[in-house]
Amino acid sequence: MPKDKTAASVNRKNEIIAAAIEVFAEIGYFKATTAQVAERAAISQPYVFKFFATKEALLLAALEVSWARIIDAFRQVIASAASDRLEAELIEAYDQLLLEHKNETLLQMQAQTISDDTIRKAMRNGFRGVQGMVLEAFQKAGFPNAEERTTIFLAKGMLCNISMALAMPELKGI
Numbered sequence: 001m002p003k004d005k006t007a008a009s010v011n012r013k014n015e016i017i018a019a020a021i022e023v024f025a026e027i028g029y030f031k032a033t034t035a036q037v038a039e040r041a042a043i044s045q046p047y048v049f050k051f052f053a054t055k056e057a058l059l060l061a062a063l064e065v066s067w068a069r070i071i072d073a074f075r076q077v078i079a080s081a082a083s084d085r086l087e088a089e090l091i092e093a094y095d096q097l098l099l100e101h102k103n104e105t106l107l108q109m110q111a112q113t114i115s116d117d118t119i120r121k122a123m124r125n126g127f128r129g130v131q132g133m134v135l136e137a138f139q140k141a142g143f144p145n146a147e148e149r150t151t152i153f154l155a156k157g158m159l160c161n162i163s164m165a166l167a168m169p170e171l172k173g174i
Contacts, residue, residue, distance in 0.1 A: 013051045016041050021062045025103035029059055029110055060122055063111055066104035067126035073097055074133055083141035087153065090134065094157055098164050105161050130154070 019041035023032045034055050038045040052058040073093045081089040098105055111123050134153055138146040163171035 012043070012047075016043070016048055016051055016058070017061050017065055020058045021065070021103050021107055024059065024062065024110065025106040029055075029107075029114065034058065056116065056118065059107075059111070059119065062104075062107055063119075063122045063126065066101070066108055067122075067129060069101060069104060070094070070097060070126075071129055071133065074130065074137075078133070078137045086137060086141050087143075087149070090137075090153070091156070094160065098160060102164060106165060109161055109165060127154075 016037065020032075020037045023036050023040050027036065032055075034048045034052075035045045037058065038048045041048070048058070052061065073096070074090060077089045077093045078086070108123070108126070111119055114120070131150060131154060135146060135150040138149055138153075143149050159171055163169055
């Protein structure tokens with residue numbers, strides 16, 4: 001495939017994933033249809049299936065994008081933050097993600113309740129990736145009780161999710 005067609009295909013796939021994130025977050029994964037995703041992406045429904053064999057495959061791709069965004073943001077912070085600012089900067093980065101990519105967080109929150117083994121595996125892998133990255137960073141920074149601090153950090157992140165989803169900033173102590 002020529003380079004420009006490959007790039008266009010990748011862009012179209014990314015547009016479909018972005019549309020799916022929006023639709024799934026707004027309507028809910030189980031209520032949403034691939035026709036609604038196609039409409040949001042301004043394409044035909046069969047074109048969605050050119051890239052994703054099933055709605056579940058599309059959800060998995062959307063979850064992969066959302067977890068990758070968190071990992072990338074945290075990786076940047078870990079690479080540049082001073083040890084004494086590491087946790088605060090990770091929190092700031094996550095708060096920024098909640099502002100800029102709210103639908104991805106809402107999607108992850110929904111996915112946590114889906115009992116399908118493939119979806120659960122994707123969610124476990126995402127959480128493990130974030131947990132491992134934060135734990136390693138806290139250990140390298142010399143944080144005492146790095147395991148416990150990592151657990152508390154992740155718990156605060158979940159509370160931030162709930163705070164955002166319910167429009168209850170008081171849950172974050174704001």
